Amino acid sequence: MLLFFVRRLSLFLFTMLLLTWFAFSLAHLFPGDPLINLTGQVNANPEQLIALGQQYHTEDHMIFQYFSYLEHIISGDLGLSMASQLPIASELANLLPATIELSIVALAIAMITGVPIGFVAAIYHKRKVDDVILTFSMIGYSIPIFWLGLLAVLIFSIELGWLPSAGQLSLIYEIDHVTGFLIIDILLSDNTYKWQAFADATAHIILPACVVALAPATIFIRLARTTMLEILETSYIKAAKAKGLSFRQIIYRHAVRNAMIQVVRHVGLQFASLMTLAMVTEVIFSWPGIGRWLIDSIYQRDYTAIQNGLLVLSIFIFIVHIITDLTYAGLNPLARERSYGS
């Protein structure tokens, strides 16, 4: 297991190198001066530019430029945003937790609803239940997310008035910024209105998280269904039947665990598309996350922000990949064993 972890870590390091190389090359590919694209110093005078150029080794070979850029990234200096002239690192530190919160809640909703429904569909294969579930998952998958988001706001916020339509927390509550994750911050704070604030934050996250979760949930339904069908055909399920176990025991003890392993394997892949959906949803629900910020940066041609925002987002997605890989290995004894050639 340790060896497996070390191997994943080394893979992570090399992917990071490639990603930073890609981000670095973006500065050269975007229009304008690469140095200004990298640092975001649009208002710098010629003397400051010369000093910056020395810091970034602009006169030297590309490789040295890259290493000096790496040095800056590792020390936490991501440059300034071209639009607001604020350090990007601090902006990301403020915005990224909100996105992580939204996407993780959405992923949890998608898995908690999607996977059991898929299992149910597989157990009732070729019967009415299966057909109904498949039809709904197909419809759910085909609905465009921005339309669904607007519809959800229209119905649940405006018509019924059950849930708030925008933002992360009502303005009447004041929560100290500790970790950046709002729900954790609320739980850490010792205000008198702690639980009211918690309820309010939960009410705010339900609608956007459900909208983000719909498409991944339908994918999980179909994934769970097909893997469960495969598992139910295998010889060890047949052998378990011959052993005299009841259907319930077979499903809970053998089928679910083996099917979950296959599903967990795909969670990392689905997470990337879930992040894209989360970005669109953030715009609709004015969620103060990285997605809205990144889309704004694209409109404003804030190259520094785009480049570093992409870098941080991809690192986050890659970390999620590694976590799902480790979970997969933890669940599956076969994956732990195979230490060579995989």
Added chain:
Amino acid sequence: MNLLDIRNLSIELIGQKHDILAVDRVSLTMKEGEVRGLVGESGSGKSLLAQAIIGVLDESRWRVHADRFHWRGQDLLRLPIEERKAIISKDVAMIFQEPIACLDPTTTIGEQLEEAVPESMLYGFFWQKRQQRKKAVIKLLHRVGIKQHTMCINSYPHQLTEALCQRVMIAIALARRPILLIADEPTAAMESTNQGQIFRLLASLNQLKNMSILLISHDLENVTHWTHTITVMYSGQFVEAGTTKQIFTKPYHPYTQALLDSSPKANMHLPAKARLMTLPGSIPILQHLPIGCRLGPRCPRAQKQCVNAPKVKNYHGHQVSCHFSLKDLY
């Protein structure tokens, strides 16, 4: 009294346009303490027959009929399906080919053995039951000849060899103290030393515990050392049944004769590059089964009459299903 008495069992594969009769009116009887070999080529429906007995065939795909299905004198066809399954799973156990594929890859051997130990053999509170389960598992492993039980209990199926896994499968089967063990090609894809070990284990279980065994195999030669009686099947039809000696020395059916002739013997005198004895053609596919006796197109003794399925004739317990049996030649 017969342990198992099956008369005219048919298994149909439910198709899109029409159903296919995969097993055509096969009869099988077993006495207590008997080792019966069920022999046939691959695709002759012997595994299907075993799975139909144990009741693990997928009901949406297969349809099973029988004229008689008696288990220790009790007519199972009259019982509702739940009771039938309860009786069968209590008294009949099955081991399969490819033992590694039959063990859950993500669960340790110990856990899989523990869940096979039936609740009725335990007593007391749940913590006592857990201890008893652990003890029962170790005992079971010892009984199938695995001495390093802690190593075995803590490993996953892929960490053990094929033969060890088959022993574990036998241990799982023994957990319910079955009266009949169905062994579906237990030694397929195994080295011959391991094959011998498994067969010896089965034989000792038969002698010491008086457990009946239905041994399914495609290799007539291999099975004869271990069985008392043999049933031969061809393409889903009953061919011949009798004691091992009868089948081996005086086969009545041309197919059994051909099976025996096809296995080379050490004292055979064959000229160089001579052909070995085989039947012409190959086993028919399920979509194009011949009518009547399914051996007809390949049979050396076939005549016009063979388009009608022959009736089973019984000569002192030696049953044969052929219009032109070889009985008169002996």
